Amino acid sequence: MSIELIIGILNIVLISTTPLVFAGIGELVTEKSGVLNLGLEGLMLVGAVTGFITLVLTGNYFYSLFLSIISGVILSGIFAFLVLNLMTNQIATGLALTIFGIGLSAMLGKKFAGTPIDGLNPYYFIVISFLLVFSVGYFLSKTKSGLIVRAVGENHNSAYALGYNVIKTRYLTIIFGGVMSSLAGYYISICYAPMWQEGMTAGRGWIALALVVFATWKPWRLLVGAYIFGGVAIMQMNLQAIGVKLPGQFFNMMPYIATLIVLVFISSNKVRLKLSAPSCLNIPYEKNS
């Protein structure tokens, strides 16, 4: 293999993995505070379509990025209100958010499907995604606010007793996760494959969710995991093109199989599981209880 070929492969891996890093790191922070948001796919699609429509209408990348982020704030804000204030079931609400996002994005984007646009250079986002993972890692382990987020996720009653505002903390982490998903969607429709088509995220939200478990809620492992998932997908394409016979369906299942293996591994060791998984994940918090 020549150097150029390898650089080319790395380039494709970087471009294709970045949306997983964005969506994954956002969900990681949300889950660290004890909330499971299954709405990533819907958030990504709405972020993608909002950014795309704004770009078509205004031609301005800044506005489109801004509105895409706003869409994430609004949708994840609604999700936060439902699960935190009304204490709805997080899994059901998250699934509803995904279904809602798929429908809403299809409806909004109907008139804009097939409009040609000029894509944005993906490298800005790639650099930002790396910085983001390191900042989140630093935030969660080295800052006071990060420790509060983790405390809220580990035991919300104790965190409340210590004087921390559980609801407010979770609002912030949910909205952070929502914005990251929107960015992932924006990246897909503006940089990765500059176009809008219904359902164009094609299940990447679910892979990002699997990734958080795969990473056992650790930011640096999330980055490594994302690049393993992305790298395997691109490598199998390269091998196919060289003429090596591979079971393609198997590689499509890879992320999920890998996550299952990690789940089996961590759940077989109670201590290991306790150390990484937030204890209050998916448990509703009732004030004054």
Next chain:
Amino acid sequence: MKKQSLVLVVIAAIVVIAGIFFITNQNIQKDVSDDQKKIGFIYIGPPGDHGWTYMHDVGRQYLEKELGDSVSTTYIENVPENADAVRSIRKLAESGHDLIFTTSFNYMDQTLEVASEFPDVKFEHATGFKRADNVSTYSARFYEGRTVIGHIAGKMTETNTIGYIVSFPIPEVIRGINAFYLAASKVNPDVKIKIIWVYSWYDPGKEADAANTLINQGADIIVQHTDSYAPCQAAEKAGVLAFGQASNQEAFCPNAHMTAIEDIWGPYYAAKAQAVVDGTWSSEDTWQGFKDGMVEMSPYNEKLLSSDLIAEAKAIEEGIENGTIHSFEGPIYNQAGELVVKEGEVADDGMLASMMFYVQGIDGEVPQ
């Protein structure tokens, strides 16, 4: 407080859902006068996909324009290929439709199921092979277009490497690869094709990755049998050439798009609707290509192709139309070196319909 707001949310949700049902029902149960024939369509995707469903919708609009007031058309989009399809097809049949087109391969059993319940309603199933007294099947010979683009690719490639992105290993796709390779290797014996299966009809990100991977491995022409225009866009960005898929995609990649194979359903839809109006409809199997205008080539890109090459491409179109050229002319060998089509003969429709092998010269194996 909390209970009240919960109740409010539930009421709001009910109102929204009721509203959605009201609107969709309105859409489907348009009132029409009795002498008008109602034609229904079931789509797998949205009409805005600029590929497969888009071209079926163009066909539907053509039908409406041709037949005018004697028909009215309705469609249901994004119908999944599962039990949901039965519900959607039955909905059209129950609401007084006379002719229903189901436009994807995996609606096959669902179409037959509903057809057996409504013997007076006529059904047309695209790309399938199961028929009944009130169910016809129809498809297009897309592979004829593959022969044309294979010829162009064989002449245009400088690296002698062509990247081919494909969805699923089914006969239609394999037939396309073989037709393409036979035409390309005829004009350029050194040509190699690199094939990537993405196992999806539609995933723009993955299709772009596959295109970039092929370009990175030295392909200077990208061919696709998937539904989005991401590969063509990726080719444009990398400065290599490509062909569009199902519809003219030149707007998305003007400096890469040499031509595209277009699916033209309009005249067929109009003819079948007319047959229903006249009462002459009968169950049959239709498989048409260039000759009947069901497959067409998009305008050849004059910026990229020489006028000589465009003339050659048009000559192939014409040859296929009048029968002097066939996409699968013998001698054709399979990868094991066995003669599958004898010299002087052409592959028959039976072989084409069930083609699951690569011809000699293609590297790799057909995935199982």
